[in-house]
Amino acid sequence: MKKIMIDPVTRLEGHGKIAIFLKDDGSVANVYFQVPELRGFEKFSEGRAAEDMPQITQRICGVCPEAHHMASTKALDDLFHVEPTSAAKKLRELLYSSFYVTDHTTHFYILAGPDFVMGPDAPPAERNILGVIAKVGLELGGAVIKTRHENHWVIQTIGGRPIHPCCGLPGGVSKAINEEEREKIEEIAKQSVEFGKLSLKVFDDIVLKNKEYLGMVLSDTFTHRTYYMGLVDENNKVNFYDGRVRVVDPDGKEFIKYAPRDYVKHLAEHVEPWTYLKFPYLKKVGWKGFIDGKDSGVYRATPLSRLNAADGMTTPLAQEEYEKMYSTLGGKPAHYTLATHWARLIELLYAAERMVELVQDPEITSTDIRTIPTAKPDEGVGIVEAPRGTLTHHYITDERGVIKKCNLIVGTTNNYAAFYMSVKKAAEHLIKPGKEITEGLLNRIEMAWRPYDLCLACATHALPGELPLEVTIYDAQGNEVKKLSQGI
Amino acid sequence: MAKLLRAKSKLMIAYGSCSYEGCIPGLSNFYDRKTTFERAYIETPTTDNPEKIFPQTKVKVPEGELELPEFYDTVKTLGQTVDVDYIVPGCPPEEKTTWLALEALITGKLPPKGTVISHSVKAVCDECPLKKEEKRIKKFYRPYQIIPEPEKCLLEQGLLCYGIATRGGCGALCPQANMPCTGCYGPVEGVVDQGAHFLSALASIIDSNDPEEIQRIIDDIPDPAGTFYRYSLADSLLRRARVK
Numbered sequence: 001m002k003k004i005m006i007d008p009v010t011r012l013e014g015h016g017k018i019a020i021f022l023k024d025d026g027s028v029a030n031v032y033f034q035v036p037e038l039r040g041f042e043k044f045s046e047g048r049a050a051e052d053m054p055q056i057t058q059r060i061c062g063v064c065p066e067a068h069h070m071a072s073t074k075a076l077d078d079l080f081h082v083e084p085t086s087a088a089k090k091l092r093e094l095l096y097s098s099f100y101v102t103d104h105t106t107h108f109y110i111l112a113g114p115d116f117v118m119g120p121d122a123p124p125a126e127r128n129i130l131g132v133i134a135k136v137g138l139e140l141g142g143a144v145i146k147t148r149h150e151n152h153w154v155i156q157t158i159g160g161r162p163i164h165p166c167c168g169l170p171g172g173v174s175k176a177i178n179e180e181e182r183e184k185i186e187e188i189a190k191q192s193v194e195f196g197k198l199s200l201k202v203f204d205d206i207v208l209k210n211k212e213y214l215g216m217v218l219s220d221t222f223t224h225r226t227y228y229m230g231l232v233d234e235n236n237k238v239n240f241y242d243g244r245v246r247v248v249d250p251d252g253k254e255f256i257k258y259a260p261r262d263y264v265k266h267l268a269e270h271v272e273p274w275t276y277l278k279f280p281y282l283k284k285v286g287w288k289g290f291i292d293g294k295d296s297g298v299y300r301a302t303p304l305s306r307l308n309a310a311d312g313m314t315t316p317l318a319q320e321e322y323e324k325m326y327s328t329l330g331g332k333p334a335h336y337t338l339a340t341h342w343a344r345l346i347e348l349l350y351a352a353e354r355m356v357e358l359v360q361d362p363e364i365t366s367t368d369i370r371t372i373p374t375a376k377p378d379e380g381v382g383i384v385e386a387p388r389g390t391l392t393h394h395y396i397t398d399e400r401g402v403i404k405k406c407n408l409i410v411g412t413t414n415n416y417a418a419f420y421m422s423v424k425k426a427a428e429h430l431i432k433p434g435k436e437i438t439e440g441l442l443n444r445i446e447m448a449w450r451p452y453d454l455c456l457a458c459a460t461h462a463l464p465g466e467l468p469l470e471v472t473i474y475d476a477q478g479n480e481v482k483k484l485s486q487g488i
Numbered sequence: 489m490a491k492l493l494r495a496k497s498k499l500m501i502a503y504g505s506c507s508y509e510g511c512i513p514g515l516s517n518f519y520d521r522k523t524t525f526e527r528a529y530i531e532t533p534t535t536d537n538p539e540k541i542f543p544q545t546k547v548k549v550p551e552g553e554l555e556l557p558e559f560y561d562t563v564k565t566l567g568q569t570v571d572v573d574y575i576v577p578g579c580p581p582e583e584k585t586t587w588l589a590l591e592a593l594i595t596g597k598l599p600p601k602g603t604v605i606s607h608s609v610k611a612v613c614d615e616c617p618l619k620k621e622e623k624r625i626k627k628f629y630r631p632y633q634i635i636p637e638p639e640k641c642l643l644e645q646g647l648l649c650y651g652i653a654t655r656g657g658c659g660a661l662c663p664q665a666n667m668p669c670t671g672c673y674g675p676v677e678g679v680v681d682q683g684a685h686f687l688s689a690l691a692s693i694i695d696s697n698d699p700e701e702i703q704r705i706i707d708d709i710p711d712p713a714g715t716f717y718r719y720s721l722a723d724s725l726l727r728r729a730r731v732k
């Protein structure tokens with residue numbers, strides 16, 4: 001066997017860098033989580049035609065372009081003062097729900113699942129999707145691939161293209177679906193519900209029935225008390241496509257609820273010189289540094305945060321699972337970061353159930369899918385829940401609809417302070433004087449950020465998408481003692 | 489990074505529009521580092537940065553020193569940085585395009601060096617099923633302003649469809665969803681500058697000989713540079729705007 005090392009590739013731009021500094025006695029002195037990339041969408045969007053923004057901004061990322069496409073299209077509705085037709089809204093939400101099914105499937109099975117299914121101490125060569133398939137069986141592995149493949153067909157059928165949709169226009173969508181397509185989508189939606197149920201059963205069997213894993217989920221090492229953010233409908237139920245942004249405090253009490261236009265009143269972003277990514281926080285509480293609790297403006301916007309911030313789910317099966325989760329975790333809000341994986345699967349089931357509801361709506365094949373804007377464009381804000389957090393697009397244009405100013409607060413960015421704190425806490429708890437730093441131990445530190453489903457491409461609006469990451473540990477003299485990288 | 493990969497690789501393929509022609513991030517070449525930083529770290533309405541801190545390539549922290557890679561003024565393509573063997577176009581390359589490239593690699597039946605691997609060397613129009621008649625345009629519309637007639641060429645209806653200047657191979661997906669092609673597969677075979685090609689094609693279909701009327705017709709295009717060079721600015725003859 002020949003060993004191939006491509007060491008300097010770890011210098012790749014577009015990955016997270018974690019530096020862990022140790023004291024003389026080998027305990028942790030400090031941790032830095034750097035994001036070494038920026039592309040500047042907020043600047044080069046200036047001068048572009050507003051209607052091009054859904055297709056321009058979705059190039060921020062190849063992982064969740066649908067989220068940018070949708071937030072941008074909604075910002076255009078607001079900008080052009082136009083109300084999309086009822087059928088258009090339903091088609092957008094159907095596409096978006098289908099996208100959630102694919103995205104959450106990818107994360108659980110390909111990125112997060114290996115930790116639980118294979119175990120945190122399994123060698124990296126087995127801690128991957130192939131290892132998962134070997135353990136849970138080809139049948140489930142096939143279902144994962146099929147679910148993703150078929151839902152991408154749904155995205156293409158409604159959105160025009162399978163990866164970067166092109167259907168979003170102010171006031172509607174460019175394309176209707178016919179009865180034949182509807183029937184096929186209905187079939188896929190129903191299969192996705194079954195897949196969602198199956199995934200929760202897998203989680204139950206593998207994680208919840210394993211005392212060691214459950215203990216890890218409930219341990220202080222992976223816990224932070226923060227504010228939680230999520231989009232809710234008029235009954236405070238979870239909604240991914242539309243509604244108001246609700247934030248609850250660490251005790252679960254509603255702290256603020258705002259309409260998209262008011263986001264500037266409630267959010268601010270802190271800048272540090274050692275990273276290209278900014279740290280959003282709640283303006284009313286203020287930036288107090290990297291600490292949790294009620295007095296710190298740090299909030300989280302993750303699947304678990306959305307469930308924490310809402311009063312429940314609108315679909316029956318997801319609601320049942322929602323209740324089960326909180327009764328197991330000892331009430332709301334749940335502060336256990338690793339429970340985010342559980343919440344993600346409940347959301348997957350909700351998204352699939354929502355697909356069924358929408359595709360069975362008699363209006364879904366309507367051809368009344370466009371309202372032509374007539375008002376002068378000026379300013380617009382669009383918000384959706386991206387899988388990785390609340391996504392805000394804000395544009396100001398001249399009267400011809402040419403972008404003058406653009407501001408974006410993107411999924412993963414919301415959680416920057418939180419996932420940095422999670423990694424720091426896990427490192428402090430796990431790296432102890434005299435204890436050897438093993439792969440398994442470093443993987444447990446990785447497990448502290450994996451629940452956030454980091455997409456630093458989204459966060460800094462830079463490629464290459466899902467997280468390549470490098471951890472370097474330095475001793476008290478500043479010498480490198482260990483390096484770990486993934487996906488690089 | 490690219491240089492190292494090149495040195496270690498037998499074959500180097502520019503996969504997708506970013507490496508091929510700079511793609512959307514290449515639009516950053518209309519601006520520079522200074523204005524980009526000012527927008528991102530000072531101006532945006534949510535930024536709270538009274539001390540005007542910018543990210544630094546080297547930062548001293550109490551425990552040691554942290555480094556960040558430098559942010560450059562100009563986006564470059566892979567081909568401008570190292571020698572590239574093949575190109576797979578598209579943002580993103582469609583499944584079938586990727587498959588074509590993989591097949592060539594696996595079977596070893598490699599095309600001549602420099603080939604853009606796609607099912608077509610011609611324009612998107614060539615594979616677009618929409619009905620084409622005569623292209624004579626009196627007025628341009630923006631996609632939100634009209635509901636196009638189905639099955640009829642979008643360009644002939646006044647929508648700025650980029651299919652005439654874009655390599656096919658995608659299957660003309662956007663026009664079939666009633667949206668204009670935006671040019672993501674890059675120039676057709678033999679064309680150096682996609683934007684210039686589109687501009688010259690456009691000039692020949694504007695239905696007027698009166699300079700004032702022509703000006704009026706062209707004024708309906710709100711962002712010519714960003715439209716004609718949506719994906720290819722970094723790879724074009726223009727490359728970038730002048731840094732002030």
